[in-house]
Amino acid sequence: MPAILCRLFKIKLNAFIKDLRENKIFGTVQAYVYTIEFQKRGFPHSHICLFMHSDNKLPTVEFIDPIISAEILEKVEEPELYSLVNEFMIHGPCGAQNMNCPCMMEKKYPSVVRLPFHLPNQQQIVYGEDDDIDDVLDKPFVAASKFWKRRKVGKAIDRIHSVSPNLGEAYFLRILLNKVKGPTSFDDIRTVNSQTYASFRDACFALGLLDDDKEYIDAIKEASHSGSDLSLSEDEVKNLTLFEIEQILLRNNPTLKKFTNMPYPNVKSVSSSNNRLIIEELDYDIPVIKNDFDRMFLALTNEQRNIFVNIMSVVKENKGGVFFVYGYGGTGKTFSWKTISAAIRSDGNIVLNVASSSIASLLLPDGRTAHSRFILPFELTEDSFCKINPNGKGKLGGPNDDKTIIDIPDDILINDPDDPIGLLIEFVYPSILERYSITNYFQERAILAPKNEVIQEINDRLLKKFPGDEVGYLSSDSICESEFFHYQFDANLYSSDILNGLKVSGLPNHKLVFKNWCSSNVTEKY
Incomplete structure (x- = not known):
């Protein structure tokens, strides 16, 4: 599901960028840059910066208001939603109009300070390019880590930058820094109820900051005691469980190897567990x-x-x-x-x-x-190759694996580059005007083509050779509404141009053209 959402988002983003640049909904765009971010629940959003032409700058409110606008829900019709939006999604007024606004401190706008942090012994060191490295490492502040202290002068809004859960201990340290008050060292922040834990993750669990699997663990233990057919050891159960988890992850591209704190199943104890292809191809009843x-x-x-x-x-x-x-x-x-x-x-x-x-x-x-x-390449060149292990059982053999020359008989080659279809018709249907009324003449020959467009062109060329007037028949250009019995039918979605332009395999085109003596003999054989 996340992959589908990301693809849909990228399609919409490309369409929006196209509207900005080609359709010029805001004016002429000279350049643009954007970044894609993912919210905590995995939904993407984009920040786009446009560099407008000097004639299409938007310097005043009057220019911007017709483009960007927002409406607050009606207080009478949606009182609950209106209250939530008014309380949590609207900022201001602030400044001189409202000194009690949360962003105002002591009648001033507080500054926003970004607070960096690091894992033990991973702090950044600043030094000059001419400094001696031994002198830098001997400085007292290199081995020390400063924990934040209360500001003595002024007030500010402090923010800790976000950290991905994939970073492991850095992610759990950030959780502790937001929850534990007044720590003075890394040991202090890992201490819960007078017990110092070995990792920040364990400290988070001890504080109840992470969801655990206690209910599931208790249920599995209960089943192991009451079940009569369960005869696996604890290590075997653990290994098989990890193996099943690995299979679920492999179906979605990641693997347990990406999680440094997770054990990996013993691949030798489970048949062919280290080969995703074998696992997938043996997964049938x-x-x-x-x-x-x-x-x-x-x-x-x-x-x-x-x-x-x-x-x-x-x-x-x-x-x-x-x-x-x-x-x-x-x-x-x-x-x-x-x-x-x-x-x-x-x-x-x-x-x-x-x-x-x-x-x-x-x-x-x-x-x-x-x-x-x-994994064959889509664009083939003389140097193209597929990613099949040359040392495997599928290795190709023979003297012509690299290059070879194939002799094609001259009598089946089309040597006319200007009119190849005309030459092909003359080769397959010689003396057609003298023999087109003979039924066996068409039963013994046919032209096969890879595309319907080519077939149509051949039929048109042949039809023009025959004497007589052409008679055209058109298909119905409307849709039977009985097929839309279960939902509303919108005829505007299916215009006559769209219906007439459809070329469906197994069905004739919108317009069929016939001549006497050749309507069935020619068209049915292609």
């Missing part, structure tokens, strides 16, 4: 997969079963091999892959289902794209 395999195997055709037997024999003999299955769409290639995958996984083995596109990968069980699985 074998009985369910066996049932799926039995059901799919019975549904295989004779041709699919021959493919299954050939591939599985190589797998069981651990020989390895490369297989290419050719077939038109809808002939059951994906079903064959699913059956083979279920057969291997039902034996407790690992299958990596990959595809070249994200849509194709969704059709495979736990499928992923090859770029995602093998």
Whole structure:
């Protein structure tokens, strides 16, 4: 969830920056700089500084008010919220208008002082570039740490800078500095009820400043005494618990190794626990997969079963091999892959289902794209390579792993750079005007193209060659409201231009053009 929130925030931030720069909602922006901060609950916000053109400076209140405004809730309609906003979210007036404002001390604005702090023996030392390092280290203040004392002159608002919980002891020290009154040393601030604790974290626990797991610990202890099937030692329970925690963390990218105060599970006692890929690929229900395999195997055709037997024999003999299955769409290639995958996984083995596109990968069980699985680069060059360990079992072999030359027959090459589609049509459909009325002529040839746009261009070029007048048919440019039965239908969201421009796989385009004798023969074959 945090990752999704951050991505949505970045999308909105980019859109806002675009409005500032390109749409010029405040005027011409010459430069900008921003920083992103995360609040205590992890929600991001941004501070943006704009450097405006001299013609679009905002020097007066009259210029700023139309751009930045805020409204206070109605006191009558929302009395509780109004009271909270008025008490905690509104500052002022202060100064001469209100000397009793919290920001006023002795009828003056108090200064705000940032209070730095450090862990024991980690204080900053200031010295000149020409000072001798031994003389600097011998000075008395180097080994001493000063704790803050009450100001003797004047008053100020003191603030301790924030510290991330990932910094460990520094984070717990900051908590103690905000809670413990009048400490004079690090030992003093770690002392609770006359007991000096070894770490600031332990002192925080002793003071009750951190949430503990006492209730969960008591429940686990109670279950260990009452449960009849629990026969693990304390060390085994601890190791398995840490292992499960590690798996949860790994699914969200971090690991227990990042937490210096947390123990790490013994990877040797848990099979393959140090390999995230193996853990993920073995995380399936074998009985369910066996049932799926039995059901799919019975549904295989004779041709699919021959493919299954050939591939599985190589797998069981651990020989390895490369297989290419050719077939038109809808002939059951994906079903064959699913059956083979279920057969291997039902034996407790690992299958990596990959595809070249994200849509194709969704059709495979736990499928992923090859770029995602093998970390393939998206922009390929002569020096591109994937991050597969060359010393592993997947190492490619053979004399042509680097570079090789492939001879392509001249009769299948398109040698016309100016009109390649015209040359392709002439090659596949020779003498088409004399033979287009012969049915077998189109049954023996076809042109395959990777994109619908290319198919449309080929169809248009062929259609213009045939004699006769064109007849066009348009699709319906409205949506059936019955599909919106469960929620309100807004026709304004779906204009005619949008509907007419849709090009959906498996459906014809908005406009179809036909001619006599060629309407069915040409368009159905592409």
